[in-house]
Amino acid sequence: MASIFLMHGCSKLNETVASENIQLPTEVSRNLKNLLSYLEVVEMINSTKSSIGLKRENFDSLERLINCKLIILDSLTTDGDGFQYQVVFPVKTEKLNPSMKNYDNNYRFGSFIVNLNFNYREINAISTIKIDSASGCYIGNSNGELIEIIGDFNFERVNTNKIKLSLNNCSCIAKGKFPMKFDGQFLVTWIEGENTDGIVNDLMSYNGFGTGQYLNETFNLNTSLPLEKNQEFGCASNIIKGVLQIQSLVSNKVFQVDFDPFDNKSCDSIIKIYILGKEYEITL
Numbered sequence: 001m002a003s004i005f006l007m008h009g010c011s012k013l014n015e016t017v018a019s020e021n022i023q024l025p026t027e028v029s030r031n032l033k034n035l036l037s038y039l040e041v042v043e044m045i046n047s048t049k050s051s052i053g054l055k056r057e058n059f060d061s062l063e064r065l066i067n068c069k070l071i072i073l074d075s076l077t078t079d080g081d082g083f084q085y086q087v088v089f090p091v092k093t094e095k096l097n098p099s100m101k102n103y104d105n106n107y108r109f110g111s112f113i114v115n116l117n118f119n120y121r122e123i124n125a126i127s128t129i130k131i132d133s134a135s136g137c138y139i140g141n142s143n144g145e146l147i148e149i150i151g152d153f154n155f156e157r158v159n160t161n162k163i164k165l166s167l168n169n170c171s172c173i174a175k176g177k178f179p180m181k182f183d184g185q186f187l188v189t190w191i192e193g194e195n196t197d198g199i200v201n202d203l204m205s206y207n208g209f210g211t212g213q214y215l216n217e218t219f220n221l222n223t224s225l226p227l228e229k230n231q232e233f234g235c236a237s238n239i240i241k242g243v244l245q246i247q248s249l250v251s252n253k254v255f256q257v258d259f260d261p262f263d264n265k266s267c268d269s270i271i272k273i274y275i276l277g278k279e280y281e282i283t284l
Contacts, residue, residue, distance in 0.1 A: 022280050024214055025246045025255035025273050028221060030284045031172035031180050032244075033269075034147045036206060036229070037106055037237055038139040039165070040199060041066055041087065042155065043188075044103075046120040046127055048197045054083050065103050065200075073113065082117040092138050092146065103200065104236035109146075110137030120157065127155040141237070148173040151182075161194035162187060167210070184210020184221065191228070202231045205242075218249040227259060235267035 044066065049058045054075040063070055067089070074084040090100055092109040100107050112135050116127045130152050131137045140146040151170030158164050165186045173179040186208030193202030207226040212219050227242030244257040253275060261272035261281060269284040 020275050022273050025257050029257050034139045044198045067102050086113050107140040110135050125157040129153050161190040180214045182212040199231045204229050220247045238269050240265040
């Protein structure tokens with residue numbers, strides 16, 4: 001993954017340490033959280049009644065849940081090019097209306113096309129999406145911050161409960177801020193719920209690595225402890241457990257980001273950053 005996110009509106013809970021620049025790990029954590037949340041809607045759609053192909057009656061309930069329009073572009077596999085559908089969220093607006101919220105309390109904007117070679121539950125099924133600057137794809141939260149998402153994304157079924165998620169030429173851009181670029185790969189594993197439609201109430205983990213750039217600083221990223229997400233209503237937008245290791249290739253500093261600093265898998269957005277014997281608690 002190329003460039004990830006930037007530090008904006010975070011609250012420092014530990015005021016006793018203020019000598020380290022923690023902008024890089026803060027922005028990486030914030031943007032990765034938002035990026036994964038935006039992309040999860042593809043998994044929600046693909047894995048709902050996937051065994052019977054693309055059907056209009058299946059999409060009706062998904063539209064209400066996700067708060068979007070779903071347009072079937074190709075529902076036949078006999079033509080040799082698989083399935084294709086379009087996801088259409090509202091056009092981005094600066095004034096966020098609660099009626100625009102999705103199932104996970106995030107706001108999504110923009111439009112993209114999903115290509116799927118065959119039944120998504122089958123091993124080696126591949127689903128791809130391409131989002132460019134003309135797609136207008138943004139994710140926002142109740143604080144009003146909007147992050148634009150750009151990139152090429154690939155979902156490959158490698159096991160009944162595992163998907164390889166590849167992120168290429170990805171950028172996350174907040175208004176008035178420098179973009180974060182990022183490339184990476186995650187193995188998405190279902191701890192619970194792999195046999196149910198969609199992802200609501202599922203427990204999922206993300207384990208992977210990436211490289212990126214923010215401002216003039218390049219970095220490596222890996223999950224030293226897989227990132228867990230509980231897809232229950234009211235919890236799905238946050239990472240409830242996991243540790244990121246982020247290494248600056250300019251300063252050689254290594255940051256550890258703990259998404260569960262209180263060791264209770266709480267559905268909040270508080271993280272703890274460790275660097276050179278210091279620790280910082282902030283809210284993303």
